[in-house]
Amino acid sequence: MITSGAPPAQPPVPPSGPLPGPLSGPPPARLSGRARSVRLAATGLCVALLVVGTFWGDDDAFPFGPFRMYSTSTPPNGNIHVMVLEARLPDGNWREVPLESVVVGVNRAEVEGQVPRFQSQPALVGRLVEAHDRLRPNEPRWTGARLIMRYLKLRDRRFVGTEEKVVAEWLR
Amino acid sequence: MAALARWFFGPVPLTRVAVFRIAAYLFIPLDLLVLRPLGSHHASATALYKPLIVADLLHLPRPTPELIAVVTWTLIPLALAAAALAPTGRWQRLLGAAIFLLYVEQLIISFSFGKVDHDRIAYVVALAVLPTVAGARLRERGSAESAGWALRCVQIAVVATYFLSAFAKLRFGGVEWVNSATLVRAVMRRGTGFGRLLLDYPWLLHWSQWGIMLMELGSPVVLFLRGRWQRVAVGALAGFHVVVYATISIMFWPHVLCLLLAFLPTERLVSAAAPVGGQDAHGGAAGEAVPVAGYQPVDAVGQPAEGRDAQDGPQG
Incomplete structure (x- = not known):
C-alpha cells in the first residue's frame, strides 16, 4: 500500500535503449557474517x-x-527562571549586559547549568569579568559583576510580573 | 533474524554515502566557525570547566586555550580535505576516523561548561559510521550492505532523538509536562518576534505540547515507512524544526542534516545532475534517474514492490 503510488522521478526509458533492469549495475557489495x-x-x-x-x-x-x-515542567501558575548578568561600570553604575559567550566566554544556559557552583564560589563571577577583559578589550573594564536570577511570574500561563534575587556577586 | 538482517543490511546506493560525506564534512567548518563558535569563547573562560563523565573516564586533558585551538584548527582542514576527496571515495576511512575522534573531543570540551546540546547525537553517529563504508564514489552505480547499515544507524539515532526525549520529559517533567507552561517558558526566555505573538494564545502553546509528545512517541514509525510516505514524514519533521526556529530561534542544524541525508534518496541529486550510467550500454541520458543495482528495501523510494523483491540478494 505504501509503495503502490506512481514511481516519482523515474522518467520513461528512452526508446533507443533496452530497459535497464533493476539489476543492471554491479551486484551489491556484501558483508561477511x-x-x-x-x-x-x-x-x-x-x-x-x-x-x-x-x-x-x-x-x-x-x-x-x-x-x-x-524536559522540565513549568507550572501554569509558576515562575520562569532567567539568569541575568549585571556589570559595574567604571563610573560605579550597574548595567545589565548580555550573558553571551562572545561577551563573557560562556552563555546563559551554561551559567544556569552551574548555579550551585557560582553560589558556593562567587569568585567565579570574576572569571566572567576577566573573560570580558579578554574578549572585549576595547570596552571599559568592568569593576564588578553580579548574577541575578529573574523570576517571571505566570498566572494561567500569562506573564504577570517579575521578581529578582542576586545569586552571586564579585567586585574587583 | 533474517528480517532483522535485511532491515539493517539492505544495500543502499554508495552515491548516497558520498553525498552524505560531502555535506557532513562541510558542516564542520560551518559549525565551528559560524553556527557554534564556542571553542574560542570558552578559551577565555576555562575556569568554568566542569568535566563530563566521559572526560574523567578517559582522562582527557583539561582544556586550555592551546588545546582548544589545536583541536579546532586540525579539524577544519581535515574536514575540508575529506569533503573534497569524498567524490572520489579516497582516504575516507582514515580521514573520517580522525575527524570523528577530534570532533567528539571538541564536543566533550564544549559541553563541559555547564550546557549540553541535544542535537548532536545523530551527527556523531554519522561521523562514526561514515568511515565504515569502503570507497563510495559520487559517480558510483553500486550499492553496499555496509552503506545500508551506516545509514540505518543514522536513521535510528535521528528517531531516538525524538523518541527518547519523550521519556526524558516524562522522567524530568512528569506526566504533567503536557499540561505545563513549558512552551510559554521557552518563548518567554528566547522567543522571536513571531514567537512572542503566541504568548497571547497560551492555549495554542499548551496543545502544541500534546502534539510534540505524540509526535515524539510516534516517531519510530518513520523508520518503517517507505517511499512517498516516508518522505512526507521526513518533511513534517523538518517542518517542525523550521517552526521551532521561527518561534524560539533554536535550530537542530546537524540533526536536521542527518534527518534529510539519511532518509532521502539523495543519489537522485547526482543522477539528475549527471547520470551515473551516462556512458553505459543502457543509454542513460542526462536528467534521467538510473536504477541502481541492489537499491532495495531499506529505502526503495519509488520502486514498485515487485521490483524490490526481485532485487533481494541475487548474490545470496
Whole structure:
C-alpha cells in the first residue's frame, strides 16, 4: 500500500535503449557474517547505553545522556527562571549586559547549568569579568559583576510580573 | 533474524554515502566557525570547566586555550580535505576516523561548561559510521550492505532523538509536562518576534505540547515507512524544526542534516545532475534517474514492490 503510488522521478526509458533492469549495475557489495555481527553488536550496545542514559543518566553522561531539551515542567501558575548578568561600570553604575559567550566566554544556559557552583564560589563571577577583559578589550573594564536570577511570574500561563534575587556577586 | 538482517543490511546506493560525506564534512567548518563558535569563547573562560563523565573516564586533558585551538584548527582542514576527496571515495576511512575522534573531543570540551546540546547525537553517529563504508564514489552505480547499515544507524539515532526525549520529559517533567507552561517558558526566555505573538494564545502553546509528545512517541514509525510516505514524514519533521526556529530561534542544524541525508534518496541529486550510467550500454541520458543495482528495501523510494523483491540478494 505504501509503495503502490506512481514511481516519482523515474522518467520513461528512452526508446533507443533496452530497459535497464533493476539489476543492471554491479551486484551489491556484501558483508561477511563477522562484519555483520560486529555491526549489530555495536548498534545494540549504543542503543542500550542511550536507553540507560535516558532513564538513569543526566547531561554529564554525554554522549549517552538523556535527550532532555525542555524536559522540565513549568507550572501554569509558576515562575520562569532567567539568569541575568549585571556589570559595574567604571563610573560605579550597574548595567545589565548580555550573558553571551562572545561577551563573557560562556552563555546563559551554561551559567544556569552551574548555579550551585557560582553560589558556593562567587569568585567565579570574576572569571566572567576577566573573560570580558579578554574578549572585549576595547570596552571599559568592568569593576564588578553580579548574577541575578529573574523570576517571571505566570498566572494561567500569562506573564504577570517579575521578581529578582542576586545569586552571586564579585567586585574587583 | 533474517528480517532483522535485511532491515539493517539492505544495500543502499554508495552515491548516497558520498553525498552524505560531502555535506557532513562541510558542516564542520560551518559549525565551528559560524553556527557554534564556542571553542574560542570558552578559551577565555576555562575556569568554568566542569568535566563530563566521559572526560574523567578517559582522562582527557583539561582544556586550555592551546588545546582548544589545536583541536579546532586540525579539524577544519581535515574536514575540508575529506569533503573534497569524498567524490572520489579516497582516504575516507582514515580521514573520517580522525575527524570523528577530534570532533567528539571538541564536543566533550564544549559541553563541559555547564550546557549540553541535544542535537548532536545523530551527527556523531554519522561521523562514526561514515568511515565504515569502503570507497563510495559520487559517480558510483553500486550499492553496499555496509552503506545500508551506516545509514540505518543514522536513521535510528535521528528517531531516538525524538523518541527518547519523550521519556526524558516524562522522567524530568512528569506526566504533567503536557499540561505545563513549558512552551510559554521557552518563548518567554528566547522567543522571536513571531514567537512572542503566541504568548497571547497560551492555549495554542499548551496543545502544541500534546502534539510534540505524540509526535515524539510516534516517531519510530518513520523508520518503517517507505517511499512517498516516508518522505512526507521526513518533511513534517523538518517542518517542525523550521517552526521551532521561527518561534524560539533554536535550530537542530546537524540533526536536521542527518534527518534529510539519511532518509532521502539523495543519489537522485547526482543522477539528475549527471547520470551515473551516462556512458553505459543502457543509454542513460542526462536528467534521467538510473536504477541502481541492489537499491532495495531499506529505502526503495519509488520502486514498485515487485521490483524490490526481485532485487533481494541475487548474490545470496
